[in-house]
Amino acid sequence: MNKLILALVALLGLASCLTSVKTKKPSVIDPVVVEEKSKTFHTEVNYDWAKKTVEVSNCVLNHPEFKKRVEAIEKFDYSDLNGVQVYAAYSNGSKCGLRAYKTKNPWSSAIATTYSDDKEFFYLNSRKNPRKYDSMVNTSIHECGHLKGFSHGDNRSAGKENSVNYKVGSIAQEISELCLK
Numbered sequence: 001m002n003k004l005i006l007a008l009v010a011l012l013g014l015a016s017c018l019t020s021v022k023t024k025k026p027s028v029i030d031p032v033v034v035e036e037k038s039k040t041f042h043t044e045v046n047y048d049w050a051k052k053t054v055e056v057s058n059c060v061l062n063h064p065e066f067k068k069r070v071e072a073i074e075k076f077d078y079s080d081l082n083g084v085q086v087y088a089a090y091s092n093g094s095k096c097g098l099r100a101y102k103t104k105n106p107w108s109s110a111i112a113t114t115y116s117d118d119k120e121f122f123y124l125n126s127r128k129n130p131r132k133y134d135s136m137v138n139t140s141i142h143e144c145g146h147l148k149g150f151s152h153g154d155n156r157s158a159g160k161e162n163s164v165n166y167k168v169g170s171i172a173q174e175i176s177e178l179c180l181k
């Protein structure tokens with residue numbers, strides 16, 4: 001009999017644990033998972049390729065070889081800043097977020113875009129991405145440059161290789177090999 005009561009008490013105890021409803025909110029709430037925003041590049045896109053592109057872009061931006069190569073440039077087209085100033089602009093703490101979009105036109109050749117009223121995010125066309133990581137890093141650095149105010153006139157790439165966006169993007173593409181090892 002005693003054993004039966006003990007068993008019932010144990011069962012009730014267990015049941016009350018399983019069904020407990022707390023009326024008071026805990027004073028400390030576990031942190032929710034928030035995206036890493038401490039670095040320049042971050043993404044809200046849940047694709048592995050987007051996360052890795054962001055990771056490699058941050059590595060490139062902080063790589064001493066990238067800093068050295070960019071700072072060595074005396075003059076760019078479409079900008080009055082020199083390499084030291086351009087590198088400073090890229091590492092001034094303002095963020096470059098990667099988002100994906102899909103062009104309405106399925107045959108669009110657009111790889112990426114930025115919008116004049118959005119200074120935090122650049123958008124990679126998921127019809128044209130993912131591509132090779134070094135190419136996506138080039139594009140990310142190029143587009144990040146637009147968010148930071150650098151431009152190269154119209155959208156044609158011919159003859160633009162000495163603009164900040166194209167030049168720094170191509171250096172980033174080369175340095176990304178060091179980060180992908």
Ligand SMILES: [Zn+2]
Nearest residue numbers: 142146152165
């Ligand atoms: Zn551009």
